[in-house]
Amino acid sequence: MPQFTSPEVVVQRQLDAYNAKDVDAWLSTYAPDAKQIELGGPLLADGHAQIRARALARFHEPHLHAQLIRRETFGNVVIDHEDVTRTFPEGPGRVELVCVYLVEKGLIQSASFAIGPQTLFMA
Template sequence: MQSLSPADVIQRQLDAYNAKDVDAWLATYAADAQQFALHGGLLAAGHAAIRSRVLIRFAEPDLHAELLQRTVMGPVVVDYERITRNFPEGKGTVEMLCVYEVADGLIQKASFAFGEQVVTVPALAL
C-alpha cells in the first residue's frame, strides 16, 4: 500500500474537519502529535487533548474551513484558510495560517497563526 503524500494527509484532515468527523480528523494525527500557536505556546499534545480541543469547535453549527492557498515543501504543508465560526459576538470568519509537519503519513506537529475575527452576523441578529 502506497503511503499518502503530506498534501493528501492534510486534505483528509481538512475534509474530516468540514464533515465534523472527529474520528477521521484525529486519524490524520500521530498519537503524540502536538498543536501550537505559531511561534508561541503549546495548545494541545496527544490525541486526548487534541480531541477535547476540536470537539468544542465541532459543536459550532456554522463551522467550515475554506482553503484559500496551500504550499507544500517536502513534509511541511502550509494552508491559508478562512474559517467560518460561531463566536460569542455572532457568526463570522477568521483567517488562519496552518503549518503542518507530516511524517509516516500522520501530522506530527501543527502550528496556527490566527487572524482578526470578523463578525458578519451579530449575535443579536441570530
C-alpha cells in the same frame, strides 16, 4: 520500506474531516503524540486526548467550515491559508488562519497556527 500517503493528501483528508465534523476521521490524520501550537505562541494541545477535546468543542459550532485559499507543499511540510467560518461567543463570523503541518510517516506530527483577527458577520 513502507509506503506512506503524501503529506498533501494527509492534510486534505484532515481538512475534509474537519469540514464534515467527523472527529474520528479528523484525529486519524494526527500522530498519537502530535502537538498543536499557536505559531510563535503557546502549546494548544498535546497528544490525541487534548487534540480531541479541543476539536469536539469546535465541532459543536453550527457555522464551522474551513475554506482553503491556498496550499503550498515543501517536502513533508504543508502550509494552508484558510478562511474559517466559526460561531464565536459574540456570534457567527470568520477568521483567517495560516496552518503549518509537519507530516511524517503519513500522519500529522505537529500543526502550528497563525491566527488572524476575528470578524463578526453583520446581522
